[in-house]
Amino acid sequence: MIRSSLLLWTVTLSFTLSSLPSHGGILKRPLVFQHFTQKEGLSSNMILSIGVQGDEIWFGTYEGGATLYDRSKKSFKHFTTKGEPALKVDDGESIRWKNHLAYNHVSVITLDTDRVWFGTYFYGFGGGGISYYHPKRNPPWKVFNTNEGRAKKINAIAVDGDLLWVGSEKGLSLLDKSTEGWRQFFSTRDGLSGNFVNSILVDSESVWVATNGGISRFQKAKKVWKNYSEREGLSEVEIKALAKVGPRIWAGGAGGTLFEFDAPTDRWKRIDLKEGVRQGGIHSITATREKVIVCRDSGVSLLDLPTKQWEVLTAGEGLLSNTVFHAAEDREGIWFGTDKGASLLNLRP
Numbered sequence: 001m002i003r004s005s006l007l008l009w010t011v012t013l014s015f016t017l018s019s020l021p022s023h024g025g026i027l028k029r030p031l032v033f034q035h036f037t038q039k040e041g042l043s044s045n046m047i048l049s050i051g052v053q054g055d056e057i058w059f060g061t062y063e064g065g066a067t068l069y070d071r072s073k074k075s076f077k078h079f080t081t082k083g084e085p086a087l088k089v090d091d092g093e094s095i096r097w098k099n100h101l102a103y104n105h106v107s108v109i110t111l112d113t114d115r116v117w118f119g120t121y122f123y124g125f126g127g128g129g130i131s132y133y134h135p136k137r138n139p140p141w142k143v144f145n146t147n148e149g150r151a152k153k154i155n156a157i158a159v160d161g162d163l164l165w166v167g168s169e170k171g172l173s174l175l176d177k178s179t180e181g182w183r184q185f186f187s188t189r190d191g192l193s194g195n196f197v198n199s200i201l202v203d204s205e206s207v208w209v210a211t212n213g214g215i216s217r218f219q220k221a222k223k224v225w226k227n228y229s230e231r232e233g234l235s236e237v238e239i240k241a242l243a244k245v246g247p248r249i250w251a252g253g254a255g256g257t258l259f260e261f262d263a264p265t266d267r268w269k270r271i272d273l274k275e276g277v278r279q280g281g282i283h284s285i286t287a288t289r290e291k292v293i294v295c296r297d298s299g300v301s302l303l304d305l306p307t308k309q310w311e312v313l314t315a316g317e318g319l320l321s322n323t324v325f326h327a328a329e330d331r332e333g334i335w336f337g338t339d340k341g342a343s344l345l346n347l348r349p
Helices: none
Strands: 008-010 018-020 032-036 047-053 056-063 066-070 073-078 106-111 115-118 129-133 140-143 154-160 162-168 172-176 181-185 197-202 204-211 214-218 224-228 239-245 249-255 258-261 267-270 282-287 291-296 300-306 308-312 324-329 331-336 341-345
Touching: 018 115, 047 291, 047 331, 056 331, 066 181, 073 129, 106 154, 115 154, 129 154, 129 341, 162 197, 204 239, 214 239, 239 282, 239 291, 249 282, 282 324, 291 324, 291 331
Parallel strands: 047 106, 047 324, 154 197, 197 239
Antiparallel strands: 008 073, 018 032, 032 341, 047 056, 056 066, 066 073, 106 115, 115 129, 129 140, 154 162, 162 172, 172 181, 197 204, 204 214, 214 224, 239 249, 249 258, 258 267, 282 291, 291 300, 300 308, 324 331, 331 341
């Protein structure tokens, strides 16, 4: 259900707890999950993206806009295309309302130093694109045009200093944050490996882009593209996710294969997982200081970096669902966004 107005719910939450029996693994047993659904205050049960800022947890949902959960206040706010505050009269032009989210299907949440960026995926005409929420700005929401329709169905956003890289189904757009105007656009005509951009990773020297045609690397100093496909070691060319794992770069294929970039040979090498580690199509990869969390359509593959041991998490271990789109870690544990709500794996002793 799409909320027609900004809702602020201050509630006493009755979390659903799942405690699993003890058995071997890198995670301490029993596993304890807290589950969040529409019953607890989410605007939708399909959670596509998660962003964590201290006590504030942002959830990007399918059809329900963005939900902000304040852990300290135990409250929820819903942000949709109806605006904040909501318009009293529905004039039938929702995509032109002011001070609102760009669209209610929030596919990407990217944290910046002073704001939160939201990428939305619009199936019709005239809407979608990106917007940001700046708590110290009045009004706090800013919606951007779609760069002549090229940044409408958004799959990826990455902050690069004063620049913002925005990936869509038509290519890669570059936004200048200081002027808040579009600076450049890249597609296969300009050297990109594919027009459907799934993930973006920025480091000091390069911008890495995962597409439906492989991986592209934009060298900032030389301003040139280098593409990687089968010849460079990718046995899957549709790449869904990129992540920086320590000093290395990982990639995840749509079919479920993990790859690691080998800088000396300028090639990608397949990461062979041990028998029993969950396989299945990859939606995203989240890397923290000590963990790599691979979200799949069949559960989660979790790597403990200090011990190099893999852990498998599924609905059988306590997740709300085996379809896991995104993960984020905070001081309490790991949040998982699924098609049935959000699960928090509590890691506190």
